[in-house]
Amino acid sequence: xxxxxxxxxxxxVVLNQRVLLLVASDVxxxxxxxxxxxxFQCDHVQYTxxxxxxxxxxxxxxxxxxxxxxxxxxINCGANIDLxxxxxxxxxxxxxxxxxxxxxxxxxxxxxxxxxxLVKQDNDLEIPAYDDIFRDEEDSGNExxxxxxxxxxxxxxxxxxxxxxxxxxxxxxxxxxQEILFDYEQxxxxxxxxxxxxxxxxxxxxxxxxxxxxxxxxGLTDQWVQDKITQMKYVTDIGALQRHVSRxxxxxxxxxxxxxxxxxxxxxxxxxxLALYQHWSLYESLCNTCYTSASLKLWSVxxxxxxxxxxxxxxxxxxxxxxKFHSMDISLKxxxxxxxxxxANKFGMKDLRxxxxxxHFGFKNKFLASDVVYAASSLMENTEKDESGTDNFIKALDxxxxxxxxxxxxxxxxAKKQLCAIQRTVASCICTNLVISQGPFLYCYLMExxxxxxxxxRPISLCLLSKYLLRSFIYSTKNKRCKLLPMVMAAPLxxxxxxxxxxxxxxxxxSSDKKNFFGRAFEKAAENTNSRTxxxxxxxxxxxxxxxxxxxxxxxxISLLS
Amino acid sequence: xxxxxxxxxxxxxxxxxDGQLPAFNEDGIRQVLEEMKALYEQNQADVNEAKSxxxxxxxxxxxxxxxxxxxRRCIVAYLYDRLLRIRALRWEYGSVLPNAVRFHMSAEEMExxxxxxxxLATYMRSIGGGEGLDLTQDIKPPKSLYIEVRCLKDYxxxxxxxxxxxxxxxxxxxxxxxxxxxxxxxxxxxxxxxS
Numbered sequence: 001x002x003x004x005x006x007x008x009x010x011x012x013v014v015l016n017q018r019v020l021l022l023v024a025s026d027v028x029x030x031x032x033x034x035x036x037x038x039x040f041q042c043d044h045v046q047y048t049x050x051x052x053x054x055x056x057x058x059x060x061x062x063x064x065x066x067x068x069x070x071x072x073x074x075i076n077c078g079a080n081i082d083l084x085x086x087x088x089x090x091x092x093x094x095x096x097x098x099x100x101x102x103x104x105x106x107x108x109x110x111x112x113x114x115x116x117x118l119v120k121q122d123n124d125l126e127i128p129a130y131d132d133i134f135r136d137e138e139d140s141g142n143e144x145x146x147x148x149x150x151x152x153x154x155x156x157x158x159x160x161x162x163x164x165x166x167x168x169x170x171x172x173x174x175x176x177x178q179e180i181l182f183d184y185e186q187x188x189x190x191x192x193x194x195x196x197x198x199x200x201x202x203x204x205x206x207x208x209x210x211x212x213x214x215x216x217x218x219g220l221t222d223q224w225v226q227d228k229i230t231q232m233k234y235v236t237d238i239g240a241l242q243r244h245v246s247r248x249x250x251x252x253x254x255x256x257x258x259x260x261x262x263x264x265x266x267x268x269x270x271x272x273x274l275a276l277y278q279h280w281s282l283y284e285s286l287c288n289t290c291y292t293s294a295s296l297k298l299w300s301v302x303x304x305x306x307x308x309x310x311x312x313x314x315x316x317x318x319x320x321x322x323x324k325f326h327s328m329d330i331s332l333k334x335x336x337x338x339x340x341x342x343x344a345n346k347f348g349m350k351d352l353r354x355x356x357x358x359x360h361f362g363f364k365n366k367f368l369a370s371d372v373v374y375a376a377s378s379l380m381e382n383t384e385k386d387e388s389g390t391d392n393f394i395k396a397l398d399x400x401x402x403x404x405x406x407x408x409x410x411x412x413x414x415a416k417k418q419l420c421a422i423q424r425t426v427a428s429c430i431c432t433n434l435v436i437s438q439g440p441f442l443y444c445y446l447m448e449x450x451x452x453x454x455x456x457x458r459p460i461s462l463c464l465l466s467k468y469l470l471r472s473f474i475y476s477t478k479n480k481r482c483k484l485l486p487m488v489m490a491a492p493l494x495x496x497x498x499x500x501x502x503x504x505x506x507x508x509x510x511s512s513d514k515k516n517f518f519g520r521a522f523e524k525a526a527e528n529t530n531s532r533t534x535x536x537x538x539x540x541x542x543x544x545x546x547x548x549x550x551x552x553x554x555x556x557x558i559s560l561l562s
Numbered sequence: 563x564x565x566x567x568x569x570x571x572x573x574x575x576x577x578x579x580d581g582q583l584p585a586f587n588e589d590g591i592r593q594v595l596e597e598m599k600a601l602y603e604q605n606q607a608d609v610n611e612a613k614s615x616x617x618x619x620x621x622x623x624x625x626x627x628x629x630x631x632x633x634r635r636c637i638v639a640y641l642y643d644r645l646l647r648i649r650a651l652r653w654e655y656g657s658v659l660p661n662a663v664r665f666h667m668s669a670e671e672m673e674x675x676x677x678x679x680x681x682l683a684t685y686m687r688s689i690g691g692g693e694g695l696d697l698t699q700d701i702k703p704p705k706s707l708y709i710e711v712r713c714l715k716d717y718x719x720x721x722x723x724x725x726x727x728x729x730x731x732x733x734x735x736x737x738x739x740x741x742x743x744x745x746x747x748x749x750x751x752x753x754x755x756x757s
Contacts, residue, residue, distance in 0.1 A: 018726060037710070040737060044708050048728060049735040068727055390733035394712065403756060 001109070002117050003096075006201045010096055010118060011039075013071070019047045020069040022061055022077065024538055025393050026226075026460065027376045029076035031195035031219035032098060034400055035212045036073070039202055051393040052077065054536035055086070062087050069093075076100060076194050077538045082107045083115060098197055100190045100223070101538060106133055106181070118201075120192040128180045135173065187515035188540050190228040195219020196237060203244070210248050210264055215400065217241055217266070217357045221369035222377070226460065227467050230514055238355045242268055245357060264361040264402065269368070272337055273354040275419055276371055279412050282321040282328070286310075288419040294472040295349045299427035306347070313343040361402065375399060375411030378418045381458035418461060421452035426469050435473050437482050440561035441504070443554065444469060446491040456491045457501055459542050465489070466505050474508060484509060488518065488557070490550065498547040499534075505541070516541045525556040564601065564629040567594045568636035575643050581654070583647050586668040591637065598633050601626050648675055652682065653698050699741060709740045711752040720746075 003009040019040070023033045033049065040047050048065070052058045058077060065072075072095045074083075079099035084107065089095075097108065098118035102125070108115045109127055199216035202208040220237050223229045229237075245266050251259055259265070274292065277285035286292045286307065296310065297303035311321060316339075320328050337353065344352040360366050380396040399407040425446070429435060435444045444466070446453050456462045466489035474483045486507045493501040504518025519540025526533040531549035545553060571590050578584045605626045612619045648671060651659060657679050667675065687694040717730035722742050730736070730746075735755065746752040 018728075037737075041706075041708070041710065044706075045737070046708065047737050050731070051733065064729055064731070068729065388733070394733055394735075 001112050001115065002119060002121055004121075006118060006197075007204055010116065011201060011205065013094075014073075014096075015043060015045060017045070017071050018069055019045060019071045019073055020065050021047055021049045021073050021075065022052050022058060023049060023075045023393075024077040025051060025053045025380055025389065025396075026076060027222035027373050027380070027396070028100065028193050028195055028219040030376060030380075030393075030397055030400060031215040031222070032075050032193075032198045034215045034397070035195060035198040035202060036075070038209070038212060039198075039205075039207060042207060051390050053389045053393075054538065055081070056536055059087065062089075066090070066093065071096065073097075074099065079104045079108060079117065079119065080188070080538070080540065081105055084111065089114065098194045100192065100194055100228070102189050102191050103185055103187070106184070110134065118197055120197060122191055125191075126184065128184055132180050133177055186520055187517055188519040189513070189515045190223060192233075192237065193219040193223050196241070199244075208244070208248075210266060211402070213241070213244050213248055214264070214266055214357075214359055217245075217369050218372050218376075218400070221356065222373045225370055225373045225377075226463065228514060230512070235355065238357075241357070262362055264359060267358050267360065269356050269358045270337075270353055271356055271358070271368060272340060272352055273356075273370070274352075276374060276412060276415060278325050278366065278368065279371060280416060281324055282316070283311075283318075284322075284416075284420075285325075286321075288416075288423045290422075290468040290471055291352070292344075292349060293423060293426075294468070294475045296347070297472075297475055298423075299430050299472070299476075310343060310347055313346065314339050365405065367408075371412065372400070372408070374415035374419070375408055377460050378414040379407070379411040381455075381461050382414055383454050383458065384414075418455060421455050422461075422465050422468050425450070425452060425456070425465060426472050429469055430472055430476050435469065435487075437479070437485065438488075438554070438558050440485070440558060442470070442473065442482065442485050442487040444487070444489045445500075445550075446489075448492045448495060453491060457493045459501070459503065459537050459539070462489065462491055462501060462503050463505065463542070466503055467508070470505060470508050486516075486518070488554075490545075492547075493544055500545050500547055500550060501542065502545050503542045521557060521560055525553055525560055528560070529553055529556045531556075564597065564626075565632055565636070567597060568633045571640045572636055575640060581647070581650060583644070583651065583663055583666050585666040586644070586671065588668065591640075594633055594637060598630055601630050601633075605630075644671065645674065649678060651675075652679060653701070656698065657683070699744075704740055707740055708737055709743060710735060710737050710755045711743050711747065712736075712755050713751065714753055715751050717746075717751050 021033060021036065023029050037047070037049070039045075048069075050061045050065070052061050058074075062072070066089065070093060072093065074095060074097045076099055078095070078097045080101040080103065082105050083089075083095055083097070091114070094114055094116065096116050096118055104117065104119065104125070104127070106128065108117065110130055110133075193216070195216045196219060199208060199212055202212050220234070220241065224234045245268060249266050273289070274282075274285040275289045287298055293299075293303075296306050298307060308318075311318060316332060320332055341353055344350070356369050358366060358368050359372075376396045376399050379399055380392050382392050382395070395407060396411070398404045399411050428450070429444060429446075434446075435442055437443075446456060456465055466487055469489065470487045473487075477483065484507055486505060488502065488504045490500045490502040493499045502522070504516065504522065506512060506514055506516045506518075522533070522541065522543050523535070525531070526543075526545075529549070529552045531553040532546040533549075533553070534544040536544060567590060571587060571594070574584060574587060574590070605623055608619045608623050608626075612623065648667065651663060652675070655663070659675075664672070682697075686697055689695050712735050713730045713732055716732050719727050720730050721727050722739060728736060728738075730751065736752075743752055743754075747754055
């Protein structure tokens, strides 16, 4: 059931209770969790936080804690599956679900008592009406059994007609129900960011702080970096947040009672969408940003020449762009954004600037929202040390608070490595023609033993890679039909167990609504071929699969989609 | 030189920063006492001589006597400062001292510590409306009643005072009453998360 008044129906309910927070491992969930933690800490709500990375962990965490808690808050997980069926909770257990995954499972929507959805009711939810999906079962069985022994023949005939009518009606209704459900569940997409929902809760209670606002911004930026929402939605949400930003940060321009330099300030920026460029060199950032490297085709010799031309056009000496951004000549940095934008327009890169926010505190520290997203997500999927997923989760969580700058910087370094690895892999995939058109979709498999392959065994990194690859492929291919295709990508997950991780992403066109049909398609293909798959991730379009079943699974997928 | 050994004892304590308890310097104390004994004996002899008419010895006698008094003052200061440190230990570590600290105490100090412990316990039992009150907890008022902690090891179930049980599992985070956590933080099972 949807909650409309979060404060009355959620916050005041849990206010004097003990709450279990189950948080998915993505940056948006982390930010939402941070905001909620801050709120709970002001009001002394005792909570326990348990990170969960997939359905299996969610189930074990639930089983371990179900005796001790009555209230469970699920952040960025749980909406798109029938929770009551999966978890089999006692009747007094109540779930509050704050999730961006859509479509929301229909049972979750219509359960009045146990499942409360902390979800913004956007117009695009298109929930089917109750009567189309559910129907009281009583009227079918009972009547037919009451056969009267002394009944007249005519009466009996009437009854038979009535019964067949009913049966037919029922069958029609069933068919219609299937159809409606299919339409509803076919496409997977994402709704308003959890962090923003939590910030809204803080705001209506007048407990919002600048820090919380920053987390909401990072949560939204995560959705944009991961390409989960449309450009339209991003711009609308940025607009909503900008009102809060100007409300909280109006004292900056004021000369008389301006804040100390150590205070945190958030500012709106119309900045370059070059990854991490303020902490890197301009040259490397340009090379490793998906948008620029794909448009310039940097994997080819020609592309490299074009890059040199690009710098020449801007009038930036190579020596300057190759050193760290903050040591570049100040005179060059003055109009840098405008200069780059102007040259980029000439080279066909029209969307190089994007609305975003930056955070300042102290003299030295300035971060863009996307910097923090890259840092936190690479900390979360760090594969360098053999640490468990929860260790990485904790590190990423820490990196979001301002007192742990060293962790944030560590994350930035990791993110740079990750971006370089993605770029190298994209270049090698395109140069060696690893991307194959399978008819209804493009397919690419990362071989075992290719460098950095371990990095891509994690869902967020693999999604990022496949999105970069698809974009680059669109620029590299001459086949017009291929440009409109979605893509499936697979990488080895665990060599000893012989499993691969497979992700499907929607086509990247200008008008793309970011709706993904691979979730259902994977399910169906696995069903048809009896492949050994595991739907463990909260995104349905990411699955684990046995290595041997890969080819038959793909064949089924092709025949299903063509 | 007279008094050199005694001032050395004081310096030794001065060098050890607050809250530290250096080993009891038995050797140093013995040397000072020997020095004092020698001074006293010499003085005795000279006094006897002075009585028999050698009035020029009086200034020497006075000088020795001053040295004696000074040595006594130094030793008393040394012992008293150590006692203050030992008393502070009771408030910091609780009634059971770690072995390393106990090793640094003399037998008399040990006895004093036990007696202090006893009288403190008797006092704490007598206040707080018949139930007793642990004065060593929260000497300064805490900033908040609850703190955020992170679990570093799998510990298992843990019961807090209102009877609810929570599961302490590695890498889970909890928001718990401060005084319940302090013990576990000292044991290294929980970590206080500063945000």
